[in-house]
Amino acid sequence: MQMRRVVTITVLTGSLVVGGASAAVAAERPAGEGRAARCxxxxxxxxxxxxxxxxxxxxxxxxxxxxxxATPAARQAVADRLEPRIERLRGVDTRIADLAARAQERCAGTT
Structure with a gap:
């Protein structure tokens, strides 16, 4: 349950960082907003x-x-269950870092 919450926050923030067309961004973005405000x-x-x-x-x-x-007998079963989640979280972490870097590049010199 805790992992879902982290991933949800992450994905939501990731989409907001790149200015995706999510409903949350569209709702708070006034019409005709300039680049400085977006940045x-x-x-x-x-x-x-x-x-x-x-x-x-x-x-x-x-x-x-x-x-x-985990005990030696249960270690493989636990690892089989958790390794895919760990890899997915690492992928999300990498995507978030990339999105943040792209957003900073896109808005460099705009303030």
Missing amino acids: ARLAERVGQVPDIRARIGSRIDQMEQRIAD
Whole structure:
């Protein structure tokens, strides 16, 4: 349950960082908004990225610790169940970092 919440926040923030056409962004974006205003909003969201990435890293560490703490007999079963989740979270973490970097490049010099 906790992992879903982290991924949901991450994906939502990821879409907002690139200015995706999600309903949340469309609802808060006034018509005719200029680039400076968009970049100011992106800068605020990019500022949230380190906290989100830290939560993802913490969750990955917890899952790896659960694998390490499992008894030898159960370790493989636990690893088989958790490894796909760990890989998915690593992929989300990488995408978030890439999106934040692209947003910063896109808005460089606009303030």
